[in-house]
Amino acid sequence: MSVLQFNLNGFTPGDPHNLYQAHAQGSSTIQNDIPEEVDVLIVGSGPAGLALAAQLSLFPNITTRLVEQKAERLTLGQADGLQVRSIEMFEAYGFSERVLKEAYYINETTFWKPDERNPECIVRSGRIKDTGDDLSEFPHVILNQARVHDFFLDVMLRSPTRLQPSYSRKLKQLVLQPADESSPQATSSVQVQLERTDPDHEGQLENVRAKYVVGCDGARSAVRQALGLKLEGDSANQAWGVMDILAVSDFPDWRTKVAIHSATQGSILIIPREGGYLVRLYIELDKLSANERISSKNISADQLIQTAKRIFHPYTLDVKEVIWHSVYEIGQRLCSRFDNLTAQEALSKSPNIFIAGDACHTHSPKAGQGMNVSMQDGFNLAWKLAAVLNNTASPSILHTYSTERQKVAQDLINFDREIASMFSARPKTTGGTIDNDGIDPAEFQAFFEKQGLFMAGLGTAYAPSLITATPVHQELAKGFPIGERLHSAPVIRLADAKPIQLGHIVKADGRWRIFIFASAEDPAAPSSSFQVACRAIAEMVIAFTPAGADVDSVIDVRGVLQQGHASLNINDMPAIAWPQKGRLGLRDYEKVFCAEAIIGHKDVFTARQINRERGCVVVVRPDQYVANILPLGDHDGLGKFFAGFMRTRG
Numbered sequence: 001m002s003v004l005q006f007n008l009n010g011f012t013p014g015d016p017h018n019l020y021q022a023h024a025q026g027s028s029t030i031q032n033d034i035p036e037e038v039d040v041l042i043v044g045s046g047p048a049g050l051a052l053a054a055q056l057s058l059f060p061n062i063t064t065r066l067v068e069q070k071a072e073r074l075t076l077g078q079a080d081g082l083q084v085r086s087i088e089m090f091e092a093y094g095f096s097e098r099v100l101k102e103a104y105y106i107n108e109t110t111f112w113k114p115d116e117r118n119p120e121c122i123v124r125s126g127r128i129k130d131t132g133d134d135l136s137e138f139p140h141v142i143l144n145q146a147r148v149h150d151f152f153l154d155v156m157l158r159s160p161t162r163l164q165p166s167y168s169r170k171l172k173q174l175v176l177q178p179a180d181e182s183s184p185q186a187t188s189s190v191q192v193q194l195e196r197t198d199p200d201h202e203g204q205l206e207n208v209r210a211k212y213v214v215g216c217d218g219a220r221s222a223v224r225q226a227l228g229l230k231l232e233g234d235s236a237n238q239a240w241g242v243m244d245i246l247a248v249s250d251f252p253d254w255r256t257k258v259a260i261h262s263a264t265q266g267s268i269l270i271i272p273r274e275g276g277y278l279v280r281l282y283i284e285l286d287k288l289s290a291n292e293r294i295s296s297k298n299i300s301a302d303q304l305i306q307t308a309k310r311i312f313h314p315y316t317l318d319v320k321e322v323i324w325h326s327v328y329e330i331g332q333r334l335c336s337r338f339d340n341l342t343a344q345e346a347l348s349k350s351p352n353i354f355i356a357g358d359a360c361h362t363h364s365p366k367a368g369q370g371m372n373v374s375m376q377d378g379f380n381l382a383w384k385l386a387a388v389l390n391n392t393a394s395p396s397i398l399h400t401y402s403t404e405r406q407k408v409a410q411d412l413i414n415f416d417r418e419i420a421s422m423f424s425a426r427p428k429t430t431g432g433t434i435d436n437d438g439i440d441p442a443e444f445q446a447f448f449e450k451q452g453l454f455m456a457g458l459g460t461a462y463a464p465s466l467i468t469a470t471p472v473h474q475e476l477a478k479g480f481p482i483g484e485r486l487h488s489a490p491v492i493r494l495a496d497a498k499p500i501q502l503g504h505i506v507k508a509d510g511r512w513r514i515f516i517f518a519s520a521e522d523p524a525a526p527s528s529s530f531q532v533a534c535r536a537i538a539e540m541v542i543a544f545t546p547a548g549a550d551v552d553s554v555i556d557v558r559g560v561l562q563q564g565h566a567s568l569n570i571n572d573m574p575a576i577a578w579p580q581k582g583r584l585g586l587r588d589y590e591k592v593f594c595a596e597a598i599i600g601h602k603d604v605f606t607a608r609q610i611n612r613e614r615g616c617v618v619v620v621r622p623d624q625y626v627a628n629i630l631p632l633g634d635h636d637g638l639g640k641f642f643a644g645f646m647r648t649r650g
């Protein structure tokens with residue numbers, strides 16, 4: 001059931017966002033213990049672990065536990081940039097509005113270079129929109145990582161399972177237990193040993209048997225080490241400092257995202273923070289020698305401030321308070337795979353140990369990608385684990401996690417290497433002197449504009465696989481590229497004329513979505529392609545729905561019509577698009593939409609280049625990515641696609 005719908009199984013008073021109240025099967029006890037057997041054990045409560053745990057917490061029949069070595073939740077995070085793709089994901093989890101209410105919005109990026117007439121001073125050289133038009137209905141924003149953690153934790157606490165992290169647990173041992181060969185139904189499991197580190201239980205050991213283990217435990221991941229995997233890559237031998245400060249400055253772009261290249265003093269990236277006053281500075285430091293480590297330099301906050309002042313010249317910088325500072329070396333490292341199976345083993349087995357986030361990919365923080373990509377790791381894996389554990393999908397889909405996310409991480413590292421090199425390069429021309437190894441400020445600005453899609457988190461394109469079809473019929477909906485995230489557009493809901501974003505329907509609840517975009521025919525006519533498609537799709541959906549479950553519990557079907565809402569009658573809609581659900585058999589009025597133009601927006605057929613004459617079927621994965629596009633009449637093709645990885649009803 002969607003968080004936006006409630007009272008399906010009877011009236012329940014109070015806050016509808018308290019999911020554990022809205023679900024009759026919800027537990028009244030916060031699940032903070034560690035039982036001897038669990039379905040999923042998540043190690044690490046960073047962005048990847050929380051995105052994974054928050055979605056799994058919504059399934060009351062799945063026993064999930066999240067263990068964390070730290071003693072308490074994060075209170076001051078080091079990551080802050082949130083791509084538009086992440087806000088789209090937060091909408092699926094139900095807290096995008098909370099993020100947007102608190103966050104700083106990045107609307108523009110400005111670029112500064114040395115003044116040709118006075119090279120020791122800097123001047124503005126360019127200004128661009130930070131996010132291109134029609135990339136997303138959401139903006140690029142800045143918000144402390146700790147607040148994002150809080151929102152995920154709130155989803156977990158309000159879920160049917162009322163899941164909370166179990167803190168002060170350190171992973172001591174992880175051993176894969178092979179399946180009992182004498183039992184054809186038996187599967188391998190993972191034996192995990194945890195050590196308590198809290199004062200009242202220090203040294204106490206806990207043994208847990210898990211069907212699946214996911215290591216979200218950072219760059220020094222104990223889970224990754226237990227698998228014998230390594231982060232492989234190199235260092236650029238370039239050091240940077242980062243600090244969050246409260247300061248007074250006459251620099252005119254102090255509350256704008258800024259990239260500064262000075263003539264001889266280095267570079268700075270300015271990221272304004274939420275609240276109106278806080279600012280983050282990324283400050284270039286001296287290049288390191290081949291075997292030198294930045295930790296050996298013992299760089300203080302005062303040294304970072306003095307370096308920043310030299311770069312800002314002729315503008316002043318008076319730092320009143322340093323909230324946090326650190327130094328780091330630029331490096332890009334990646335694991336060769338994100339699960340416990342070699343290529344040979346994967347031919348006959350399905351993985352049951354995974355790594356996500358910094359445990360399998362690390363890079364510099366300046367492009368604001370790390371937290372975002374890590375959360376997408378968790379979002380990608382969560383619904384796949386839930387489908388396998390709920391027996392609605394084959395374990396074979398678990399192979400797609402490593403193949404899909406490893407390529408995304410590799411693309412990120414390639415991008416990060418290029419942008420980090422540009423940040424560290426000197427200006428190409430300074431006071432008439434040409435540096436052939438330098439970078440032209442205009443070239444740097446052009447790179448930002450060209451890479452806008454990637455920096456917005458929208459460059460991910462999953463290759464054809466078990467769960468993502470080859471784009472045979474892409475011409476039917478050119479604006480919904482198969483393998484890419486569903487690009488939302490406004491529609492009008494038929495039943496109540498409410499304008500909504502179509503993409504906001506895809507919630508983080510593990511369900512597939514089928515959008516039936518009707519042809520121009522009268523959708524009320526029994527012989528129309530829309531009605532025929534709905535009847536055929538209904539039969540297929542029922543085949544993959546567990547006995548006794550609501551018809552939309554696994555695959556949620558929605559209709560999008562070309563006619564205006566005032567000319568249609570909800571009573572004429574097919575049963576699958578107007579189903580009866582729950583113990584009371586109530587009608588769901590929220591599944592049919594009309595493609596009417598809304599002021600300031602094109603209608604969805606025009607905006608996403610959907611064939612009006614033929615219509616089409618668009619299949620969307622539970623993580624909001626387009627999985628397939630088919631003609632309205634290709635009922636067999638749709639059934640074969642789902643039969644490739646889903647289990648029929650038992």
